[in-house]
Amino acid sequence: MSIGTSAFTRYKAFQTSSPVFKTPDLTCHDLTPTKLIDFHLLNNSTYPFGILAGSTKSNLVNDIITWNEVGSAIVKVAQGLNEVQIEKSTTAPVIGIIASSDPLVYFTTLLGIMRAGCVPFAISPRNSTAAIIHLIKSTGSKTLYVQFDPTLSSNQDLERISLVEKTNRKQIIDVLKSGELQHIQLLELPSAHTLFPRLVNGSEYSFNSNLPQQLASMVNLNQVDYAAPVMILHSSGTTAFPKPIYLNRFNFQGWMLASRYSRFSWTGEITAAMVLPAFHAMGIHFGLVNTLSDGAVSGFFRPELSPDGRCMTKNPNSVNVMEAMRSLGCTVAAFSPMMLGEYASDRSSLNFLKTLKRVGFGGGPLTVEIGNKLIEEGVQLSAMFGSTEVGIIATLFPERCLGVDWEYFEISSQLTTRLVPQGDGLYELVILSSIRHRCSLAQRLDDLTPQTYHTNDLLSKHPTLPLYRIVGRKDDQIMLSNSEKTNPGPLEAILTFNPAIKGALMFGRGKPQNGVLIEPEEGYVVDATDVEAMKKYIDLIWPAIEETNRFAPTHSRLTRGLILVIDPRVNPIPKTNKGQVARVKTLEMFSDEIEAIYSRDQLFTVSKNVIVDSNEEVVRERVLASVREIVKAVSSLNLKDEDDFFVQGCDSMSAMQIRSKVAQLVTATLKKDSTVPPNILYQHSSILRLSAWTFDILSKRKLTHELESRDAQCAPLRSMIEKYTSTVTILKHETAVSLLVPHEVAIIRIGRSGLEVKDSQVLRRRKFPVSI
Secondary structure, eight states, rough: OOOHHHHHHHHHHHHHHSOOOOOOTOOTTTTHHHHHHHHHHHTTTTTTEEEOOOOOOOOOOGGGGEEEHHHHHHHHHHHHHSOOOOBBBBBBBBBEEOOOOOOHHHHHHHHHHHHTTTTEEEEEESSOHHHHHHHHHHOOOOOOEEEOOOOSSSSHHTTTOOOOHHHHHHHHHHHHSOOOOOOOOOEEOHHHHHHHHTTTOOOOOOOOOOOHHHHHHHHOBBBBOTSSEEEEEOOOOOOOOOOEEEHHHHHHHHHHGGGGGGSOOOOTEEETTTOOOOTTTTHHIIIHHHHHEEEEEEEEEEEEETTSOOOEEEOOOOOHHHHHHHHOOOOEEEEEEHHHHHHHHHHHHHHHHTTSEEEEEESOOOHHHHHHHHHHHOOOOEEEEEEETTOBBOOOOOOOOGGTOOOOOOOOTEEEEEEEEETEEEEEEEEEEOOOOOSSSSSSOOOOOOOOEEEEEEEEEEESSSSSEEEEGGGOOOOOSSSOOOOOOHHHHHHHHHHEEEEEEEETSSSSSSHHHEEEEETTOTTTTOHHHHHHHHHHHHHHHHHHHSSSSSGGGOOOGGEEEEETTTTOOOOTTTOOHHHHHHHHHHHHHHHHHHHHHOOOOGGGGGOOOTTTOOHHHHHHHHHHHHHHHHHOOOOOOOOOOOTTTHHHHHHHHHHHHHHHHHHHHTSSOOOOOTTTHHSSSSSHHHHHHHHHHHOOOOHHHHHHHHHHHHHHHHHHHHHHHHTSSEEEEEEESSOOOOTEEEEEEEEEEEEEEETTTTTTTEEEEEOO
């Protein structure tokens, strides 16, 4: 029997023999973290808090971390804080944590800080130095847990620490060097082997029967203040510095009660808690809150020893996470879209995902292709949606998976919401306060005045069901000069799924069309000044551009001329602590380059030298090639030279862009402004005909289109009108009164979708395909 199978089998045996999970009363008015922690330590002492992957021992208890064992570790953390010089006051001290430690240690430390009467502040180590300084100053934190030994000073000591520790140490040194923070006390975050020493050699855990007395004797570092915060998180800092988000007692209680508004039972489920970052709200809710509220069992990596005998921290990746989930027999997991994309392309991983009761995704949009594939394979896929200020927004989870509607979600009935119309079938989600829920908008809970929280999230409604899906952010919408709006999020997600693209950010506010800034993935980076290398890279990622254009509305499509590829070695794109592109900062950083690319695109599309020979004579074949390139750059249609643009599905927006670029070509070649008729593409609606017209213009020859018979041009239209109006009464009117349409008249409307005949009497509609 394999290690993975044996671990799961032993856990199931333990589950059948262990006490039933005793559910705490989460509705009591005086619920605090301390009371909730003590409830579990005293009433669920032998119930599993977590299960460790990668056990090599056959003894059952080596795989299980019970609440009693976690309680002993919590006491260690709390006693450690009591031993250091932390000022006691009526205000709970704020204890910051800047580390990327494994969730087992991180969650235990969070609980230990709260049990000591302090306020834990989870700070993402992905923040910039300036952002960390801002967060520490904003919250008044004087004590920080860090992921290295702050007493180390000699080079010999520093050489033996891990890369993670070195990185964290440099980060903290930069923070302290700023001189903006005074009297900051650094504490080393305890390792897994410090908190759970029996894991070093795999010995059995000895039940701590003295835990109740230890809890009773613990001294809180502050007096109970029910209005004070109990935990601090922070926003992602997408548009500015991240801001602290204070969870008071009411907010904390709301998080714990979120599962009561779901028909999915979390009790006894093994969650893949090792996947998500423990310093994020999503990671905390998935890996800790469900454990506290419902008795879900968190799955963790097993701590390992480095060659020099020190405890190592595992960084999750698609390989070690899958190994751990198999070993544990996880039943519920949540992933980033990127990791799900990796699993979707691996048959073995897909087969395992199909065994899970739920597979959640969040933190970003999942491409339609991947989502559809997972559903077709039988994966129980569910969208996860929430925010640090609100908590859970999408029901976690619905009673049944939504199948082909996997992009959609139910809004939790815990929330009172309002959907504010934004046009184009989109709505901004607004959260209102109620007796069931309040958003984390203030530092203290001094009053219960009504709240109205604008999330800035844009949702679209399901056509028939009370479901919604995320379309983007209101503050991310790009308003073009023609008043059309682009929601960049889903389009950027399609682009970044390409293995050669690390980051993508669309731009175009106030411009006639969108462009996109591309950050190449490592191994694909090119010199931005190397024109040929840049062309090859754009050719490489062009399938992703085409896929994006197939998904995008007409006005949001991308062209080659407005793709800005940057060199991250010179100017790396700023990222949020979630690893996402910081939109506002990036647009500011590259504003000059963006303006320049629009200027180049407007001045000329194809150089004059491309279409003339050494004698300054225009070459017909070169004009044809140039027009072909223009059409290819604008339209995602695979057009042959003789294909009619509009028969093949070219829309008016694309026609306008093609005409604009042909006009640029004519102006650049003739070195003077030239008038190109606005309806030129309708008169010359193929690459061959348009290039012939362009050649005549550039050659200053008599225009061939003038030689064509207007009767011949209009013949198809006249034939169609005659066909569909032969039975229509022709009205002759001389006054406004006679314009009233009688019942028997049919109204004809012609558009890209075909010809529509509407009988005004019975409102019958019939559509006919029309080619003009």
